[in-house]
Amino acid sequence: MGKILPQVEHIVVVMLENRSLDNMLGWLYADGSAPAVILPSSSARQFDGLHADMWNPVNAGYFCGDPPQKAMVGRGTVCGTIPDPDPEETFDNVSYQLYGPQTPAAAPSWPMQGFVVNYATTNTADATQVMQCHDCCQIPVLAALARQYAVSDAWFAPVPSQTWPNRAFAHAGTSNGRINNGSPPDPFAWDVPTIYNVLQAIGSSWSVYSDTLLTPSLTRTMFPKLWDPLLNAHFSRFTEFVDACACDTLPAYSFIEPCFMLQPNDQHPPHDVQAGEAFLHEIWTAVSTSPGWNRTLLIITYDEHGGCYDHVLPPAGAQPPDAASAPGDGGFGFDRFGVRVPAVLVSPYIAAGTVFRSASGVPCDHTSILATLRDWIGIAPADMLPSKRIAAAPTLEQVLTLATARSDLPSIAVPAANWQPPPMSTPLNDLQKSLVSGSARRFGLDPATTLNGIQTRQHAIDFFKRRPTKVNS
Template identity: 65%
Template sequence: MDKILDQIEHVVVVMLENRSLDTLLGWLYAQGERPNVVLPAGSPATFDGLRPDMWNPSDPGFYNGGPTAQVFVKQSASQPTVPDPDPQETFDNVTYQIFGPGPVSPLTPNTMKGFVINYATTSTQDASQVLEGYSTAQLPVLAALARSYAVSDAWFASVPTQTWPNRAFAHAGTSNGNVNNGDAIPDPFDWDVPTIFNVLESQGDSWSVYTDTTLVPSLTRAMFPKLWDPWLDSHFEGFGAFVDACEKDRLPRYSFIEPSFLTEPNDMHPPHDTRAGDAFLYSIWKAISTSPGWAKTLLIITFDEHGGCFDHVLPPFNAMTPDQASSPGKEGFRFDRFGIRVPTVIVSPYIAAGTVFRSPTDTPYDHTSILATLRDWLGIPASAMLPSARIAKAPTLDAILTLSDARTDLPNIAAPLGHYDRPALTAPPNDLQKSLVAASARRFGLDPKAAVASMDTRQHIVDFFKRRLSHAAS
């Protein structure tokens, strides 16, 4: 196998939460404005973002020929926390957001029109929030990196559903047939498959998972029992260790960064303050761009799934079913269509400023493209690689680094302000936060259902993990 990305020694991936491409970067380029570079050559010359004439109906009768009642997209977000409350993101809800009550088919009329109607089942206030797109001024770090390096307008979540299945595809190339986090709560033993970290360990390639919290354990580790072995403890570190590794040019070959999902959350999960997530990206960018290893580091910024937020592009139907467990998996789904577009930005001094990229093949980019890139970059043989057919079909990122020499310029990105809205600890936890409790309870021999049943507030989850830390220290 010919290796790719010869100029790269370190790949860093940060995966944030639950935002669509249109929501965060839909207004990145003005209507009709052309990026400097589009890849592959000959693909559409403009960025496929939002237009002011895009809308959703607000009345379910629309699907039966009733009144249209158009709700149009907005060119900035009214608050840094919208949409608030959190939209629905399970498989059935996402299916409605895409197809309404119609059949699941690329020929179904009025696709991508069900977001407002679906959100109205959750929001008792203003369902139009789900159509609000953030302006570049509201997310200056993400927008600057997207325009200074490369952004995809055709990167899709791996599954049209919520967090655990999509993160599983990013780490394992499969969700093992699961289409939601869990029937009630997730059981990690339903996700007991090898991960890319197990592959790297077996090949002797260095790796670390960095988590921006000292209280909550790594979500990646909690999800997969094959990462629970104590001898892997040294691979899971806090975000400060990532900054230190950048300063000393000691990054591992592969780094995966997790935001804070619970205390002072900066994961961008609605309705968490997006400014906190943008500031977290600044911290990552600053650590990498000031590192002695900057020129040999590739940074990938992406999101696990759209989280119920509006996007106007119908996901493709040509996804490769990854394995036998997915043929079919839960709810009869064969994993043969992709999820909704998510923001994905690639940063390297070997990337031309103003690049917009799409897949060079008939298969679009999804999270398994990260795994395919790692495979070819590190020269992992097929016998040692994860067996997912989705990974085997996925396009890699080698074509995006188009410059023969590293750029010496850096974009002038100001440090964001440090004041953000913090959810009250008396607020109810979201599904992801509950899943962390369930997975951790399962890992440590506790009853997951009983543990989650007592988690009525975020403070209860904080107390749960404080007890776990106290128990581990005793």
Template identity: 40%
Template structure:
């Protein structure tokens, strides 16, 4: 058979993690009205199938109301960590994202050919599937947010300068391991989801007739049989020691998962040796690069930082990895002019895409799982081809009535080395998979080089905290996993009335989630409130545990409204007394006036402070005359000062405020209780909310 791409001696495949095409490349050609310079094949649509402002949305249902929210261009929060939580990627959730809606978001959706929704009704379940009770509303909206060329300049530059497919689908509408199995083996052997949440599994099974484990046949077995050199470069051993069944680590995820019995270990090298091979011009024919794994559930549950673009981790390390690989290849012009770099993502990872995956995928074998026959593709993912033999501004697709998926990687590599995919033993989907060798179509290599620049780390607005109450508050700002063991930052402390502080997250050396806890002083006035974390019984927590605060938010502790309640009666005997109780969070300053019942002669005026949680009692029954009593009080709204130094005259010092415009009557045997609920907290900005 004819071997395509004779000018190419090295194919380098980098498979990244969990991003849809719209999520990271939806705005690639927006400035050109989604019109690239070249499309392949000729006769296919002239426009890049990206996003258009205002054209796409997802519904959300809350308390019986349904509202539509537009797909958002750009990001909020920390722009390198969107979304803050890892979206769902399991088969059931992907079905919900594709075929669900706000009306059926909580039901298990199992589509079949007989009930296939029309494409116009698909792709409507991402928003509802992502939302969860532990997220803020602003975090929930992040599933509709998309990266722009400014956010991911390396990925966008490579896609524009070389070739990108807007019709490349993941192989399975599910998660990592089944899709990587299709990329290496042409089938997932009936596995629809990862067998374990840790992703630690091996594609082998027990063969009774042979009385041994049999591993799934893969592309490296085929290349070995045809004496094609190959190598896998990995970043870290796998599995993590804590998760390894035998406490034994292999040379990367791919080695353990698909080549666990492969004994020729020189085929596996750490990533730092990739640059040495390029420099020495000893790069193998087929090279597979395994990134450093990242991810985690996100938020208070923790995030693992890798360089694979996996949400919710920071995407900048992924940009750095891409730049380093391309710059390394370009550093040796001979290697660069003989190389094809393929960049793809294993699955969409729950992130939004607007193109419905097609049905009619060739079944690789007779396997099925969870009722799924592997006859439907997964969600679109970015696939970029980089080579000096590719025209700038190219968008490529499969021939009519065919679709690219990860088995096209196998088919193209095998054809390039003169191996018939139909005879490879890697299943029917590989044998029928379209190839992309026609994209490498220049007659001479390009000499222009696209300059790759990683986006400058976003400047985060400081996290601000402010005390607007009439008492001291304790504010603890920490990062970590949401437990009380979170590292405490410098804004921690007792903040007096009207004080504020801020923390500059730009000084962090790593990406963190931030958490806040607030307490207020509810005990009597004292110069010696305990400073240790809420150990004093008079400190009250506003909430149990920690609350999430976003990188760009401010938090204000607000004073609750003061209310008053009069009680008692006008019984006048030697036991009569007037009681004034202070149940607010600060001192009050009272005036108690007496006036004769008849004649209006003025009696006496009592003045004084009542500390927090205390009362004053005046024994009116001891008065020698029958008086009428009136009362007025002031609250302190100024800055905290040493007790006893506040101005006494409430009419002079502006930091004292009369609660009423004039004194009010209090009964001879009466009471006045001055109440104030605990402070409240507000976060700004709050984000958009369907409940508003």
């Protein structure tokens, strides 16, 4: 069997944080507009986005038979930091968001109606803000790329839970049976081979680029099998990605991390989405002006939905990746997907206005990236990660439909730079805590003891300043 995507020499993935498809792109094809290309062509002709009549109950009594007090879905958010505070995203909280108080079921009584009631547990002043979804004018970079190239309306997070399990599937095809980050996260519970170990072993080039000057790579922090000092050269700053684009020296596979801590542009609620928009524009500019533009595929996605509203119930029938996951923590069989997240593919071989879904009957999730890498590079089965989820995943080959590269280049304006980082006194979110605790383990410290003394962003920044750590160390 021949390799797929012969016109591509570089695949670049950027993974942002904690946003559902509806939250970011649910209004993409509103007002009667329709995509120009649907893949596969036999699937529904309309983008599966938001409609003004969608709602969630505000009152928990609704689940006991009371009339609903409806919070309608909102077109647009009041500001770039909505929702604030951060919604819940652990496995049990996500289950409530998807099913209400009911046990997960194939045909639940209240599908996708638990978001507002669950968000109220965060002590927010207004739980209905979780129903506010960005209008395209508020996220012009992401929306323009989605319209000018391809977006999926059926790309699901691999696990109905939080960051580490979902990022682990993107890097390793498994979360080693873990359904939550951990309290605190311990990298040795995630000690599995990654796609980077595979690429290293077969001699294929790769780099992880992080947009930070202070904290280490989250990807590297998560996996002890990436701690080998011999891999240092593969972990670089984002500025080196920009330079590699300019010089046409990108590796075969690039993974880009946003900044999670100091000047956060990861779009993790309540971090300002405008910071992430500016970051995406930098990535787009670097890739689209590169001499290697016609040979590059850019994939933009999000690790998980982060408690943000989406109207589509995640499908069952997911393939458990390994013995550790059948079942894993809490008896979960890894046989259900997580909530939909944005997935935008950018290449001059993609027709404008494309909307894609899986053509195989198995939904796309983050392991579709790994399946694509496998078939694009031609990784032999004996060398590839053993995850059964990857083996079942559809590739992205169908999305690049054009025989020749497009000569047009969309003009995307630079976003306004008027966003502000959160105060230094802000408590750490779960991802930031995990970066501290994972780094503590790598530094030879006790993760729980270390976290006890680190409550705010300032504390975390001081922790990393005391232990000067280059991104590639």
